[in-house]
Amino acid sequence: MDKFLPLIRLTVPQGCTPNLLFKEVLERLEEQREEEENADCGQPYECNSNLTDKIRHLLGNKKYLLVLGGICSKAMLNCLKESLPDNKNGSGVILTFDGEDEELAWHADTMNREGISGIHQLSRLNxxxxxxxxxxxxxxxxxxxxxxxxxxxxxxxxxxxxxxxxxxxxxxxxxxxxxxxxxxxxxxxxxxxxxxxxxxxxxxxxxxxxxxEGGKDCxxxxxxxxxxxxxxxxxxxxxxxxxxxxxxDLANDLKSCFLYFAAFSKNIGFYADEVVRMWIGEGFIKPQKGKTIEELGHGYLKELVLRCLVDILEMVDGDIKIIKVHPRLHVFLQSEVREAGFVELHDTNDVFVSPSVRRLSFRSFDRKKVKFTKKLPKLRSFICRVEESEPEQRNDRFYDLNFLRGSKFLRLIYVNGLRLCELPHDIGKMIHLRYLYVRCKDLKELPRSIKGLLNLQTLDIRETLVDKIDPGFWKIKTLRHVLAEQLTLPKTLDLEDELEELQTLHGVKPPGGEWNQENCPLRKMTKLQSLHLLGIEHGRHGAALESALKEMCLLVDLSLQGDVIPQCVFTGEGLQYLETVQLDGSMRWPHVSSNVCKDRPNLAQLILKKSNDAELEKMGFTSFGTVPGVYRRPSKQGESAAANQNAEHKDEASSSAKEQPEFQGEEAEAIPEDRAFRDRR
Known part of the structure; x- marks a missing residue:
């Protein structure tokens, strides 16, 4: 497979349009192009060229191989064929299908040159x-x-x-x-x-x-x-x-966790942390003494992996990061949830939603074509994940979630991809809400009543325009995970506002003004395990930030962006549990390089925007992979390789389990690892 460049493999999720597929292919091509030295990319394309023209340009005069799964229509196959150049140099496309999609395989075979039959059956073992x-x-x-x-x-x-x-x-x-x-x-x-x-x-x-017959391998x-x-x-x-x-054979709680994957489309990857947080929000994970509820949730996930019911797509340092359910198992789960009434699934319009529904999942959504009753009083979970429309296909109409206002017992809201510019103004009355996930690029602000969500555990507003929130929100004692893009922290927190449950704080920035030892809100968040902080100004925030970081003895993941990075990241007391650090700012290297191995024994990976290779070598770090700015300790690289080897072992359940005809394919064992169709963050 080394003779193919570019070499791309991805799986297309349900509901994906040709343009979204082309955009994903183009991103992968541009990534590989950046890694090539002195790449011969032919004539430059115009900035306003359409997607297919850009793809044709990047693949021009190259011997490429695309491995695509999940294509579900002849129309998309036709669009795909027309977007790719025929370089007459052995380039090709491998399409993987489920057994029930043989008609598509036959249609794909008609696209081969005359005299070439490219359908192969990967079926059963002896x-x-x-x-x-x-x-x-x-x-x-x-x-x-x-x-x-x-x-x-x-x-x-x-x-x-x-x-x-x-x-x-x-x-x-x-x-x-x-x-x-x-x-x-x-x-x-x-x-x-x-x-x-x-x-x-x-x-x-x-x-x-x-x-x-005759003993020939088939x-x-x-x-x-x-x-x-x-x-x-x-x-x-x-x-x-x-x-x-x-x-x-699964325990009842684990059955609920496994069934939950049916609420989403097949052929998509899931971030393990997000899945566990949803399980917790639903109440599937029962607390046990001696472990956090997140540790228990990841234990549930590992059991599903060991049972070969869930596949691992990505592991980092032995931790599961991205997972996927095999399409055949996903079909089985959908059948089970419908029979048990576990969740009501809708992927078409003109549907009636019963007032007695408890969990509701949409994969496409048009408010005018979905018939709701006035209230959904028994609703516990609302999930809506749709593929975002291309900008040129959008209209001026925005959606709203006002039909949820009568659902006072909601525990979970998950919305991704809708044109949503606001949430219900009285969302604070949903006092049972534990999990609020809104990934909508048009959302600019949150209602002030959000401070009334006294049981909220997770707020995920990444990929939105929200940059501020009512200060009363930070008084919610149950907060465990807050993830945003550029959310402004409160100016201060009162003495009694200790956020003892807060573990994750991503995409936050200091407010205007200066931090001191008394008003820095991070001093009330000492149990943080992951912190991503933006917009640091050393003169106004440096001293208070250093003081706060020294108290975060459980911190494992740290990302800082600012003019000057505090030296305490590498020196001094505290932060011994740090494993990954990402820094964007100036660093006084001679003062921090001497005893890092001793002071930060668990530090495995550094990601730096402004690096100094000589100083990093003193600290025991070397460049890792082909991505610039990523450094690892040699001993930790070995641990990572062992973890990745384990991930490959788990992936065998996925790769060997596909009874799928393939179009125009050879050397299948050398195909690169599949990646989830990207959750655009």
């Missing part, structure tokens, strides 16, 4: 390969290598799963938690198909890991015509029986 994959998920490494476990379960696993990789890894994840003698065998016997069903589940078409065998309805039915039965068994 008995031996099924057993190997199962053991890698179900047993610890040392146990799976014991002679007694080499082939003991191969046949029964193959009978249960039909050789489908996704079913195999989910079954392995289920049995990973069966440690008592006999538990594993009991589950396998319960799931084993009745006599005669094995014949139905036999593989009818060869795929990777299977052999055709990794690149062409797909046969679409399967019969009986074949598809048996596929669903084998998969869903395993999905159901794994789901039923």
């Amino acid at each position: 008995k031996e390969r099924s057993g190997e994959l199962f053991r890698s998920r179900a047993f610890k490494t040392e146990k799976s290598d014991e002679e007694g476990y080499k082939s003991k379960y191969d046949q029964i696993v193959y009978d249960i799963t039909g050789g489908y990789p996704l079913a195999i890894v989910v079954l392995g994840g289920l049995l990973r938690f069966k440690e008592r003698p006999g538990q594993l065998e009991a589950v396998l016997q319960q799931l084993r198909p009745a006599p005669g069903m094995e014949a139905v589940l036999q593989v009818r078409r060869p795929g990777p890991g299977m052999e055709a 990794m690149h065998c062409h797909i046969s015509p679409p399967p019969t309805q009986v074949d598809l039915s048996s596929t669903r039965t084998a998969m869903e029986r395993v999905f159901w068994a794994s789901f039923e």
